[in-house]
Amino acid sequence: MACFAELGFAAVTVREIAGRAELSTGVLYRHFANKEALLRAAFEQSMAEVRATFAEAMATSAELRLSVLVRAAANTVRRHLAFWQLSYAARHQPAVIAALGGALTAWTGEIVAVLTTLLRDTGACDAETEARALFAQIDGMCEHYALAPHSYPLDAVVERVIAQRALLSRAI
Amino acid sequence: MACFAELGFAAVTVREIAGRAELSTGVLYRHFANKEALLRAAFEQSMAEVRATFAEAMATSAELRLSVLVRAAANTVRRHLAFWQLSYAARHQPAVIAALGGALTAWTGEIVAVLTTLLRDTGACDAETEARALFAQIDGMCEHYALAPHSYPLDAVVERVIAQRALLSRAI
Amino acid sequence: MACFAELGFAAVTVREIAGRAELSTGVLYRHFANKEALLRAAFEQSMAEVRATFAEAMATSAELRLSVLVRAAANTVRRHLAFWQLSYAARHQPAVIAALGGALTAWTGEIVAVLTTLLRDTGACDAETEARALFAQIDGMCEHYALAPHSYPLDAVVERVIAQRALLSRAI
Amino acid sequence: MACFAELGFAAVTVREIAGRAELSTGVLYRHFANKEALLRAAFEQSMAEVRATFAEAMATSAELRLSVLVRAAANTVRRHLAFWQLSYAARHQPAVIAALGGALTAWTGEIVAVLTTLLRDTGACDAETEARALFAQIDGMCEHYALAPHSYPLDAVVERVIAQRALLSRAI
DNA sequence: TATGAATGAGAGTTCATTCAT
DNA sequence: GATGAATGAACTCTCATTCAT
Structure with a gap:
């Protein structure tokens, strides 16, 4: 994934x-059919990790769920910084998108679906659009942090996003 | 740029x-030193076009400025889709960043600065953090659209983001 | 063809x-799609040459036709010795047979057809089998000559084959 | 041999x-030095089997010997098709000839010698040339069969060759 | 100045052979 | 003795770049 x-x-x-993996090309081809399969495998690992983090966040009380989820997202990127830097780079490469088939769009779809149900419970009228707006914010924040981890005030932005959600849900 | x-x-x-340009490879190499120079030239041209669009958005009344800017951002991505897809892909690749110089990082800094002054005027207490939260949302939205231009409901999300800002500025 | x-x-x-052709691999791939196409092209040239020789032989009077044909076959191999040595080597390689599709069997089929009509005119009862027996003899002779051109008494065998045909057509 | x-x-x-031999590559390399040695071993085994078949054919009465021999040749090719296909392919390849030593050329010399003595007994004037003409026919027939085993009418051609020999020996 | 055939280094991939287990 | 994962040289084929025309 680092190489890609x-x-x-x-x-x-x-x-x-x-x-870089200190392997011969031979073994590599014993374990992966070709270069594309190598990429696919790297990506699947990434997706599994995120899914696990999300599932954990969803297991908390409905009231706290959203704030737990936003903080979980930020912490995941912080803990696996290198990995996410790579992941963000990868998902915009046409060759990568082609190689991964629909896996990429399916994944973001999943996240939007989770956020949609979550926001519907808080009484949002167009929950899907609300979910997309929230996902954009979380994803954008994580990506900006990944681009400049030393100077980006991640915690401050996280708390601001959570505070905004509180204000918005009260405003509805 | 379309090809890239x-x-x-x-x-x-x-x-x-x-x-695709209906040229021979020969003439192409008369005008550009190599493939990388071709990329650089394509990028510079697109960047100029984008800068012009943003300047135009900033020239509106202070009241409407934020909504005009959000819509302008969305429309710019829509109109210069290829440029933005490439741009999003590029900004995570050290090799490309090196080829393009610091042009890319200077860009994001500029935007945060503009949004900060803009939000300070609306009375936000921590305007810089607020600006980062807003930029994350706009950038995330544009990026999600760039990833799936045919299925992403860009206009709906744009209007939701603008509506959220209205609610938030009233809530403060 | 020599390489193959x-x-x-x-x-x-x-x-x-x-x-060996004093070309770069690049030009070679400009003119031939791949290694298989290269083989196919070499073979087609071979077949055209033989076809021409045969056509010439068939243009003589019906009476002399058979003897002219046998002598023509021998002379073709003698004049294009290197080429035929290669051709004989090639036609037994499974990869070559696969690459050439039915072209190889079609070619021998043609020769058998020509000999069949020729022998039917001389009054053979099962002309096709007779043609196959004759073709086997001519082809075997040419191949044995190609294997040991310095020691093989080609002319003597040619005349013996022609003499045999005369005896056989009288015997029927 | 089948694989080759x-x-x-x-x-x-x-x-x-x-x-295909239900062995690991490891054991295979314990018994044979390399791929070439594998070929050599397969060849030697097949050659022994063929020699036995021919010896059997020569053990019949002088009168029938020629017809038995022609039929034996045909049946040998039919039974050891893979060996003969390989053999025909091999005898034109300098590289293979080198790997197999002189075994291959000695082979054809033996056969011509046998046929010469056999034909001298039937009263042929130039027995060696006659032998070469006959060998060309038998070898050509077997080779044509090896090239297209499913469509070549081997038995019919065998009987025609035998019939021709009968006619020719009567004509002398 | 424009062309596009030619170059050849280097890509992905395979496979004879080895050797730790 | 047997195994089969590992090695890495060498294969076919591509393509950025050059240069005679």
């Missing part, structure tokens, strides 16, 4: 990936 | 670019 | 073929 | 050979 992110899918050579 | 965005920098062949 | 014959289709490298 | 004949020496993988 740093140079792009097409620009990385299989030799380079193997070298 | 559709397939990615490494996956496009110079022949393909030349063919 | 000496080492076999799979064992020859495209670099070797290019090198 | 079906795909050719270079195109078969050692794994495939091992798999």
